Amino acid sequence: MSEFTEAMAQLAAGVAVVTVRDGRDDLGATISALMSVSMEPPLVLVSLGSRGYLNEVLLRQDRWAASLLSSGQAAIASRFATPGRPSARLLVAGTPHHRGPHTQALVVEGGVTALEAETTKVVPAGDHTLYIATVLAIDYVEPELQPLVRLRGRYRPTGA
Numbered sequence: 024m025s026e027f028t029e030a031m032a033q034l035a036a037g038v039a040v041v042t043v044r045d046g047r048d049d050l051g052a053t054i055s056a057l058m059s060v061s062m063e064p065p066l067v068l069v070s071l072g073s074r075g076y077l078n079e080v081l082l083r084q085d086r087w088a089a090s091l092l093s094s095g096q097a098a099i100a101s102r103f104a105t106p107g108r109p110s111a112r113l114l115v116a117g118t119p120h121h122r123g124p125h126t127q128a129l130v131v132e133g134g135v136t137a138l139e140a141e142t143t144k145v146v147p148a149g150d151h152t153l154y155i156a157t158v159l160a161i162d163y164v165e166p167e168l169q170p171l172v173r174l175r176g177r178y179r180p181t182g183a
Contacts, residue, residue, distance in 0.1 A: 049111035053104040065158035090131035094180030137162040
């Protein structure tokens with residue numbers, strides 16, 4: 024692990040699953056780089072590794088969903104962090120989910136919130152690509168649930 028990677032691992036970050044529908048297939052990946060950019064208009068930013076297949080798909084599919092996971096969903100985060108290109112439909116098997124009405128992307132239920140977004144700007148940034156997107160809809164908000172965070176290389180629940 025590089026010193027920079029170790030330094031950044033000291034920063035707790037919320038864990039989300041980003042999903043996109045690509046024709047007849049569904050793709051997704053676990054991320055911990057999602058942030059609010061603007062309230063008016065509502066904008067979010069997602070950072071993806073530039074070499075990943077999800078990045079390749081998001082360069083041609085503008086609409087996607089992000090499900091921000093709750094503390095009890097570490098297994099889902101691990102499934103979507105699996106290397107390779109497993110179909111997101113396989114990864115959500117046995118997990119409550121639905122298709123977002125604005126994106127047709129899979130939305131994982133039981134998290135702290137989920138949103139649907141449309142990319143408005145793509146910014147290359149080193150070995151990552153930043154996607155700035157307009158929030159099209161908030162699928163749900165569950166403030167009574169605790170978010171899942173990634174800290175020091177591990178998924179962790181937050182305290183109350």
